Amino acid sequence: MSRSRLGLLALGESPRRDVEETLSTVLGRTVPVIQAGALDGLAPGEREQLMAPGEKGIETSLADGTPIEVSKQRLVPLLRAAVRTRLASARAVVLLCSGAFPELRACCPEVLQPAGLVRDVVRASAGASVLGVLGPESDVPEMRASWGACATRVIPVACSPYGGADAVVAAAGEAVERGAELLLLDCIGFTEAQRRAVGGATGVPTLAPMSLVARLVPDLVPALDGSWHEHRARAAVACGSAPARGER
Numbered sequence: 001m002s003r004s005r006l007g008l009l010a011l012g013e014s015p016r017r018d019v020e021e022t023l024s025t026v027l028g029r030t031v032p033v034i035q036a037g038a039l040d041g042l043a044p045g046e047r048e049q050l051m052a053p054g055e056k057g058i059e060t061s062l063a064d065g066t067p068i069e070v071s072k073q074r075l076v077p078l079l080r081a082a083v084r085t086r087l088a089s090a091r092a093v094v095l096l097c098s099g100a101f102p103e104l105r106a107c108c109p110e111v112l113q114p115a116g117l118v119r120d121v122v123r124a125s126a127g128a129s130v131l132g133v134l135g136p137e138s139d140v141p142e143m144r145a146s147w148g149a150c151a152t153r154v155i156p157v158a159c160s161p162y163g164g165a166d167a168v169v170a171a172a173g174e175a176v177e178r179g180a181e182l183l184l185l186d187c188i189g190f191t192e193a194q195r196r197a198v199g200g201a202t203g204v205p206t207l208a209p210m211s212l213v214a215r216l217v218p219d220l221v222p223a224l225d226g227s228w229h230e231h232r233a234r235a236a237v238a239c240g241s242a243p244a245r246g247e248r
Contacts, residue, residue, distance in 0.1 A: 006221050007090025009082060009111060010037035011075055011097055012060035012068060018161075019096060019210055022192040026214035031221075036086035037063075038078035039070070050074045058099070059136035059160065061189060067162045069138060076103045083108045092220040096188045098209035099139070112220070114188065118209045119150065122184055125207065126151040132180025132204075134159040134171050135187050147184070155180050161189035165197050172198040172206070180204060188213075 010016050014037035023031045039047055039062070047068065051057060055071040062068055079095075087093050093111045095101060100115045122131065131151035133143045136158070143156035155178045159171035168190070172183055185195060185208040195208040 004221060005032045005034045005090055006217060007083075007087040007093035008033050008035045009079060009087060009093055009095050010035065010060065011039075011058060011070070011079070011095075013037040013039045013063040015063065016061075016096060018065075018189060018191050022208075022210045023214045023217065025192040026211055027217060031217055034087060034090050036082035038075045038082060039068075040082070057138050058097070059138055059187070060097075061162055065162050067136075067160055072101070073103060076107065079104055080107050083111060094213060094220075096210075098186055098188045112213075114209050114213050117212055117216075118184075118186075118207070121207060121212055122147065122182075123150040125205065126182050128152050129181040130155060130179045132157060132172070132175030132178070132183045133186050134168065134175065134183065134190075135185075136160055139186065143186075151182070153179070159185075161185070161187045161191070161194065165194050168194045169197055169201045172202050172204075176202045176204055183207065185209075 008014070008016060008019060014035035016035060020033065047070070050070040052071060055073060057069040058072050059067055059069050083093060095104065095111050095113045098114055098118055101113055104111060105113065129151055130153045131147055132155045133147055134157050135143065140156045140158050144154045147154045155175050157171045157175045159168055161168065175183060181204065183198060183202065183204050183206040185198065185206065188210050190208045190210065192208065192211045195206050195211050199206040
C-alpha cells in the first residue's frame with residue numbers, strides 16, 4: 001500500500017476543504033491527503049452526547065463548515081480509532097488542532113501536534129511585542145495564561161474561523177486598535193487566505209497554525225519533494241519569510 005499521502009486528523013468531520021485550500025495555497029500545488037474526523041458517521045444525537053456540563057470543550061466544525069463544540073476528553077477514543085484504521089496508510093498524520101492535546105499524545109505519540117511548533121514560532125517572533133490572539137470564544141479565558149510567556153502582553157479577542165473573512169479582519173482590527181503588534185490566528189481552521197487578508201488589512205505580521213504546518217509537508221511526506229526547492233521558495237514568499245541560506 002502506498003504511503004505517499006499526508007494524513008489529516010480532524011476533531012470534527014472530514015473532509016476539511018479549508019485545510020486542503022491552505023496546503024495548496026502555501027505550497028503552490030495540490031497535496032495528496034487522506035482525511036478522517038472524530039465525528040465522521042455520527043448522527044446528530046450521538047454528537048450531542050460528546051459534550052457534557054463541566055467538561056472542557058473545544059470548537060471544531062462539521063464537513064459543511066458548521067461550528068460545533070465538543071468535549072476534548074470524549075474525542076480521544078474516536079481520534080485513536082481514526083488513526084489506527086482510516087489513517088493507517090498515511091505517511092505522516094497531522095492533528096488538525098492548534099492547541100495542546102496531551103490526552104491524544106498519550107495513546108498516539110506518532111501523531112504530529114502543531115501546538116509545539118506554533119508556540120516556538122510565536123515565542124521567537126513576539127519577543128518584546130504585544131501579541132494579539134484571535135480564537136474561539138471558548139479559548140478566550142485561557143489565552144493570557146497560554147501565551148503570556150511569549151510576549152510582553154497578550155490581547156485576547158474572540159473570533160471563530162468559520163464566520164467568514166470579514167469577521168476575522170474586523171476582530172484583528174480590534175486587536176490592533178488595542179495595541180497588538182503581532183497577530184496569532186489561534187485555530188487550525190483559520191486559512192491562509194484569512195491570514196493574508198488580516199495582514200493586508202492591518203499591516204501587522206500575522207501567523208496562522210495551518211500555514212506554518214503546510215511549510216513542513218514536503219519534509220513529512222518525502223514523495224512530494226521532487227521539486228522541493230521550488231515549492232519551499234514559494235512557501236517562504238507566501239508566509240512572508242525568505243528561504244534559509246543555501247536553499248535559494
